[in-house]
Amino acid sequence: MNVFAEFRRTVMQAVQTLAEQGDLPASLPFDAIAVEPPRDPSHGDLATNVAMVLGKPAKLAPRALAEKLQPLLAAHPAVTAVEIAGPGFINLRLQPEYWQQQTAVILKAGIGYGDSQRGEGKPVNVEYVSANPTGPMHVGHCRGAVFGDALAALLEKAGYQVCREYYINDAGAQVDVLARSVHMRYREALGESIEIPEGLYPGDYLKPVGAALAQKYGDTYRNAPEADWLQTFRQAATDAMMAMIKDDLAALNIRHAVFTSERALHESGAVQQAYDRLQQRGLIYTGVLEPPKGKLPDDWEPRPQSLFKSSEYGDDTDRPLKKSDDSWTYFGADIAYHDDKYRRGFHSMIDVWGADHGGYVKRMKAAVKAMSGGEADLDVKLVQMVNLLDDGQPVRMSKRAGTFVTLRDVVDEVGRDVVRFIMLTRKNDAQLDFDFKKVTEQSKDNPVFYVQYAHARISSVIRNAATELPGLDVTDSALAGADMGLLKHEAELALLKLLASWPRLVESAADAHEPHRVAFFLQDVAAGFHGLWNAGRDDAGLRFLLPEERELSRARLGLIRAVAIVIASGLAVMGVTPVEEMR
């Protein structure tokens, strides 16, 4: 249950009632009506802009409209006061009982608290990572991986049916380079002493792939022409690389449901079919592109190519689907891939890309719009760079010097939960510093620690309850039966109100495709809890465990368990495991 959504319905019903009485025009637009927590808590529990939004269409001054609504809203049993403020805000105050009972709601819902039906089970496709299958994942892939996975979890919590998907770029020239690199390792495994030429992949991770091929084929392909072995080696190599990548992702607890191969799209004819469909719509022509502005390549010359009219769908220029030698461009295949998603029933697609692909966004959105006749929507989330630091000093990375930082290095160094949490502490389009020293520091500078510490403290209190209050049933279902009316302190009520806004946050974060909001929300919740904890130091009457007052203790244990549940629920979206104790 979402408090704000519930009262939004109450507000709309009040407007409806006035309309039926003839006091307001019928069919007023409800879309812009919002019921929110007011920024300043002294304004009350809930604030609505209804009078200001409907003032103009109803041809009434906002404050006059608010006055008409006032008695209707005051009739709600939980409402204790309806105040009109400023330009026409309506502020509602609710009975403390209303908030107090949210404790039991949370305890009963458990980790599923905040689950929403906002998505109505609609399918959403989230494509993320999609690192080229040419080597292990490096730290640069990490943020997109975590972001995409958390976004997928967030959308699931908001009631969407989510497909986590990975696009394998196994058709370009880079996988041929991979195959040649593996052939070198194959020869090496057969006893040759080799030197990896410039332009091939030098990494040691290809040695076992070469060795396996040597085992399997002996020296069959040792001196054979490339045409004999390229396909076989390419397949073996990309399979091995994908296995390695899946392994790296598993270290982050990331598992995609669908892997789509670019090569398979070519081989099945899907690329050609997508091309044909666009051609039938008259969106393809043969033309010559303008030379690129700024830096003109030395060897630039005008050549006719197959172009897609992406400029008709918001792109800056038309884009090539085929190269001048008539082979497919990457974009050509990517259109087929998105067409394939659309045909699998996804009218809502999200792609998570690195920021260096920003120049590609417009054409891909244009393609999705064109293919689906405007039915499907693509949102591209660009994930900015991560600056790796160690105690404030930039970590220099160089493949040649062997200081290349892989995803696995980072996870091994600081742990999966830390990586996942930190990667979500910035909005996706802002750069992020990742400091090995700071992220493992146990202080409130470190948001992972701060939130985990709150959860651990609550677990500690529950453990201590056994000795302080012998015989007390501290299961959630038992605590839900406590007299929550005893939670009267201002700080307790403030914390309860914050917890009750979790379902609303899930929905707004899911709408905006912004999982980082969960991380910030959890820091607020943790701060509220730590504050309450310390209030018990100044005033012993505010402690959670009071042997003399069993019923009050039960209510407070219920409250802090509700805090733990909301933290666990948020961490679940982020893919982080809540801890029971620190170390």
Next chain:
RNA sequence: GCGCCCUUAGCUCAGUUGGAUAGAGCAGCCGCCUUCUAAGCGGCAGGUCGGUGGUUCGAAUCCACCAGGGCGCGCCA
């Protein structure tokens, strides 16, 4: 030259999709441990929301132009 993103406290960043007096952490200053983990908490101070116009009841948020920073810019992937 063009496109996209960014610009909020000394620093790092939020800002509930246009709401009321713009928030948090760090750094600075002042307090709080015989009590459930002080690994924490409370308080003070700190702002022309890059700039100028516009849209409206109302703008950090939307639009236009300008300035600064980042990324990208024929067939690469």
